[in-house]
Amino acid sequence: xxGEKPTLASVAKAAGVSVPTVSQVxxxxxxxxxxxxxxxxxxxxxxxxxxxxxxxxxxxxxxxEIGIVINQFAxxxxxxxxxxxxxxxETEGYLASILDTRDDHVRQWRQLEAFIRAGRAGLxxxxxxxxxxxxxxxxxxxxxxxxxFLRPVDNSIDHVGLRNAEATATATHHxxxxxxxxxxxxxxxxxxxxxxxxxxxxRSALAEAGLDxxxxxxSPDTKPAGLASILRLRQEHPNVTAVVCNGDMVALGAxxxxxxxGLQPGRDVSVIGFDDIEDASVSTPALTTMAVxxxxxxxxxxxTLLDRIQEPDMPATRTEISAELxxxxxxGSPLQRR
Amino acid sequence: xxGEKPTLASVAKAAGVSVPTVSQVxxxxxxxxxxxxxxxxxxxxxxxxxxxxxxxxxxxxxxxEIGIVINQFAxxxxxxxxxxxxxxxETEGYLASILDTRDDHVRQWRQLEAFIRAGRAGLxxxxxxxxxxxxxxxxxxxxxxxxxFLRPVDNSIDHVGLRNAEATATATHHxxxxxxxxxxxxxxxxxxxxxxxxxxxxRSALAEAGLDxxxxxxSPDTKPAGLASILRLRQEHPNVTAVVCNGDMVALGAxxxxxxxGLQPGRDVSVIGFDDIEDASVSTPALTTMAVxxxxxxxxxxxTLLDRIQEPDMPATRTEISAELxxxxxxGSPLQRR
DNA sequence: ATGGTCTGATAGAACGTTATATCAAAGAGT
DNA sequence: ACTCTTTGATATAACGTTCTATCAGACCAT
Numbered sequence: 001x002x003g004e005k006p007t008l009a010s011v012a013k014a015a016g017v018s019v020p021t022v023s024q025v026x027x028x029x030x031x032x033x034x035x036x037x038x039x040x041x042x043x044x045x046x047x048x049x050x051x052x053x054x055x056x057x058x059x060x061x062x063x064x065e066i067g068i069v070i071n072q073f074a075x076x077x078x079x080x081x082x083x084x085x086x087x088x089x090e091t092e093g094y095l096a097s098i099l100d101t102r103d104d105h106v107r108q109w110r111q112l113e114a115f116i117r118a119g120r121a122g123l124x125x126x127x128x129x130x131x132x133x134x135x136x137x138x139x140x141x142x143x144x145x146x147x148x149f150l151r152p153v154d155n156s157i158d159h160v161g162l163r164n165a166e167a168t169a170t171a172t173h174h175x176x177x178x179x180x181x182x183x184x185x186x187x188x189x190x191x192x193x194x195x196x197x198x199x200x201x202x203r204s205a206l207a208e209a210g211l212d213x214x215x216x217x218x219s220p221d222t223k224p225a226g227l228a229s230i231l232r233l234r235q236e237h238p239n240v241t242a243v244v245c246n247g248d249m250v251a252l253g254a255x256x257x258x259x260x261x262g263l264q265p266g267r268d269v270s271v272i273g274f275d276d277i278e279d280a281s282v283s284t285p286a287l288t289t290m291a292v293x294x295x296x297x298x299x300x301x302x303x304t305l306l307d308r309i310q311e312p313d314m315p316a317t318r319t320e321i322s323a324e325l326x327x328x329x330x331x332g333s334p335l336q337r338r
Numbered sequence: 339x340x341g342e343k344p345t346l347a348s349v350a351k352a353a354g355v356s357v358p359t360v361s362q363v364x365x366x367x368x369x370x371x372x373x374x375x376x377x378x379x380x381x382x383x384x385x386x387x388x389x390x391x392x393x394x395x396x397x398x399x400x401x402x403e404i405g406i407v408i409n410q411f412a413x414x415x416x417x418x419x420x421x422x423x424x425x426x427x428e429t430e431g432y433l434a435s436i437l438d439t440r441d442d443h444v445r446q447w448r449q450l451e452a453f454i455r456a457g458r459a460g461l462x463x464x465x466x467x468x469x470x471x472x473x474x475x476x477x478x479x480x481x482x483x484x485x486x487f488l489r490p491v492d493n494s495i496d497h498v499g500l501r502n503a504e505a506t507a508t509a510t511h512h513x514x515x516x517x518x519x520x521x522x523x524x525x526x527x528x529x530x531x532x533x534x535x536x537x538x539x540x541r542s543a544l545a546e547a548g549l550d551x552x553x554x555x556x557s558p559d560t561k562p563a564g565l566a567s568i569l570r571l572r573q574e575h576p577n578v579t580a581v582v583c584n585g586d587m588v589a590l591g592a593x594x595x596x597x598x599x600g601l602q603p604g605r606d607v608s609v610i611g612f613d614d615i616e617d618a619s620v621s622t623p624a625l626t627t628m629a630v631x632x633x634x635x636x637x638x639x640x641x642t643l644l645d646r647i648q649e650p651d652m653p654a655t656r657t658e659i660s661a662e663l664x665x666x667x668x669x670g671s672p673l674q675r676r
Numbered sequence: 677a678t679g680g681t682c683t684g685a686t687a688g689a690a691c692g693t694t695a696t697a698t699c700a701a702a703g704a705g706t
Numbered sequence: 707a708c709t710c711t712t713t714g715a716t717a718t719a720a721c722g723t724t725c726t727a728t729c730a731g732a733c734c735a736t
Binding site for chain 2: 095098256
């Protein structure tokens with residue numbers, strides 16, 4: 001079967017040169033004649049040599065691996081953001097690996113610690129709900145370059161996020177302009193800063209229209225939960241004619257719920273989402289939503305982290321990306337009652 | 339701000355003991371008196387010592403990190419499988435990080451190499467389309483314990499997969515029993531072993547019923563592609579009354595396409611999916627599908643890898659999990675024509 | 677010839693940890 | 707009093723790489 005794991009030493013022996021020579025060839029540094037370079041490369045490929053980055057990083061103190069710590073990677077929006085970030089990082093020779101906290105801050109602690117121990121060059125991080133000060137201290141004491149996204153957590157850490165309040169205000173204005181007066185906010189469970197901002201935008205738009213009938217209807221941001229929630233909401237408040245949703249998943253679930261109840265989204269009840277995931281345009285009826293470009297967000301995220309790695313002492317930055325109203329089929333004027 | 343990063347040496351100096359003593363205290367091994375143990379721990383906490391796992395793993399050759407290399411982590415089914423596997427691995431003290439090949443075998447090569455470089459204890463792997471023999475050699479040379487899943491690639495590597503032929507045969511039998519005679523197979527693009535097996539099952543069921551009208555209609559396994567594909571399929575072959583799909587995503591897309599064309603899935607055209615992702619039961623109409631328990635698959639996967647890590651010389655195993663027909667609303671008897 | 681620069685390679689130490697072997701001192705058994 | 711074992715600690719060498727310094731030889735100018 002296979003022999004021993006190939007090392008610089010075994011490649012050196014096979015090529016008849018010294019260990020440092022092989023090292024220089026592999027990294028393209030130093031002065032090496034074309035002749036020996038060829039011989040070394042040939043030997044290395046034949047032996048399936050793979051550089052041991054643990055040893056290399058230990059010696060050099062540098063790392064080309066970055067860690068992504070996220071609350072839910074299976075969420076389509078998150079997945080696309082990650083894709084964008086990973087793409088950018090790959091062009092710069094970095095490799096990104098992903099851990100999923102599932103919004104459990106104990107698991108999150110273990111994962112961050114593991115990344116620090118493994119000497120990651122930097123971290124992209126969506127802080128879990130209930131993240132404690134101690135976690136921030138951990139990152140700070142080890143000086144790991146970190147960028148949070150979506151959920152800001154501390155002013156001393158770089159952040160890339162969304163103009164949440166602006167977006168929900170736009171969404172609510174759209175519904176108000178269509179003539180809706182009973183508009184609920186659907187989705188989210190705990191009061192994260194993101195949800196707080198989104199609700200603030202929703203409230204401010206209502207206030208501008210002289211309405212104070214804010215109605216918050218919590219729900220996990222998943223399709224099944226959205227489906228169940230809209231049904232209960234309709235039962236208890238039949239006069240609600242429109243909902244602003246905390247995310248596309250809950251919005252799509254709500255649409256399904258309405259259909260099951262014999263109602264047509266966009267005619268009987270208007271629904272507006274947040275994110276513009278792929279499903280939003282494919283599902284029937286197509287979802288009106290506040291679109292964010294996840295690729296754009298992801299690239300900005302990667303770029304910010306690279307800048308931070310290069311200039312560790314720069315003051316923390318904060319970038320906010322606007323969401324854009326995309327009108328499709330789930331919003332329309334309310335039916336005349338009576 | 340803070341001084342140098344603390345090492346075993348600095349802790350040892352602070353506690354007035356030798357380096358190996360500190361190492362033993364930190365790991366709880368060896369014979370250490372309670373008195374010195376206290377002194378060492380005190381010094382370590384005061385200096386905020388954190389073990390450098392790169393150095394530790396390099397010396398000991400052991401690792402508690404698992405790598406997952408998958409073709410598309412954002413796919414809901416894959417995401418749930420991963421969740422199951424990660425859960426199991428975490429109970430055993432392992433940490434799993436994920437890379438996404440996007441079915442690009444060049445990227446896959448880089449990623450596998452990176453995991454090998456980083457000295458992962460083991461790999462869970464969905465081989466990308468077009469994976470070359472050279473890639474297998476790479477893994478073999480380095481002896482990294484590996485378990486493939488979903489897509490088998492080599493008999494010498496542990497594999498956990500599905501009884502694909504059995505499942506599509508069951509699905510096709512279901513449609514035949516309902517009275518369908520023109521049944522197409524929708525989805526998949528390249529002839530992976532998975533798709534080959536699924537098509538074989540579909541064909542064998544048709545053959546048993548004395549039919550030889552197999553119709554293959556390729557499509558990427560995404561919702562938008564499924565939507566577009568069913569429309570073209572209906573246009574060119576209006577007599578097709580049922581489709582067996584390569585996956586739930588393409589099946590759900592097909593349902594959306596039928597609805598847009600004014601047809602009702604389950605009445606006008608029957609659709610049957612594969613996987614039973616969360617959306618399958620939530621969408622309207624609810625999708626009939628061949629259900630696989632992703633959690634079960636994930637746990638089996640994790641268990642298999644742990645076994646392999648513990649017993650590297652066991653012969654390769656192959657586990658196959660059956661899919662179960664879940665009948666919902668997208669399958670029914672064909673309408674009487676004329 | 678002499679000294680100076682350039683080229684291509686190597687020797688040896690170092691990174692922070694753990695494995696192996698050793699060792700002094702103290703207790704235990706005959 | 708002598709070996710034998712146990713206890714608690716240490717010295718030394720490794721893991722695989724990269725960094726720093728050095729070196730032999732070729733080339734060149736004077």
